[in-house]
Amino acid sequence: MTNIAMFADLVVDEEGQPVQVAWVGSDACYVLDDGDFQRYVDAEDVDRQVLRFFKQQVEEHRDIAVRGML
Numbered sequence: 001m002t003n004i005a006m007f008a009d010l011v012v013d014e015e016g017q018p019v020q021v022a023w024v025g026s027d028a029c030y031v032l033d034d035g036d037f038q039r040y041v042d043a044e045d046v047d048r049q050v051l052r053f054f055k056q057q058v059e060e061h062r063d064i065a066v067r068g069m070l
Helices: 043-060 062-069
Strands: 020-024 027-034 037-042
16 A cells, blocks of 8 residues: 555546545545545555556557657
8 A cells, every 4th residue: 555645636536526535544545425434445546547547548549649749
């Protein structure tokens, strides 16, 4: 686990509301408001999913990305 949430201001819940960041010990978590329950989700797991998605998008559109960088 990690002590930072890389996408702290970008992660939203199912209703499009921004989630909070909290720490359980030294581990960063995104906190989802689930009615009367606060759900703590490991930030590293979420951040890795976001990074995988970014990587996939770049690989699928590599030609556009390369042209844009030149």
